[in-house]
Amino acid sequence: MDGNRKYSNEDITVLWQPKKCTHSANCVRSLRQVFDPTKSPWIEMDNATTEEIINTVNNCPSGALSFTFNAENQA
Numbered sequence: 001m002d003g004n005r006k007y008s009n010e011d012i013t014v015l016w017q018p019k020k021c022t023h024s025a026n027c028v029r030s031l032r033q034v035f036d037p038t039k040s041p042w043i044e045m046d047n048a049t050t051e052e053i054i055n056t057v058n059n060c061p062s063g064a065l066s067f068t069f070n071a072e073n074q075a
């Protein structure tokens with residue numbers, strides 16, 4: 001098992017690859033209500049807008065966070 005985790009809302013699915021995560025905590029600082037390592041699951045997709053989540057995912061310095069639009073997954 002690679003330990004990768006997926007988290008979805010109605011628009012997007014966020015992939016977190018823990019082996020790439022450098023624990024810079026950029027995501028936690030920028031969107032704490034979604035990215036909270038003290039909670040389980042540590043990513044709570046319902047606590048912000050899709051746009052806010054995308055912005056935060058795109059600022060992950062290690063590439064541990066990525067996302068796909070759900071419509072693409074169904075194609």
Ligand code: SF4
Pocket residue numbers: 020021022023024025026027028059060061062063064065
């Ligand atoms: S921003 Fe990326 S590298 Fe930093 S803690 Fe979050 S997931 Fe890990």
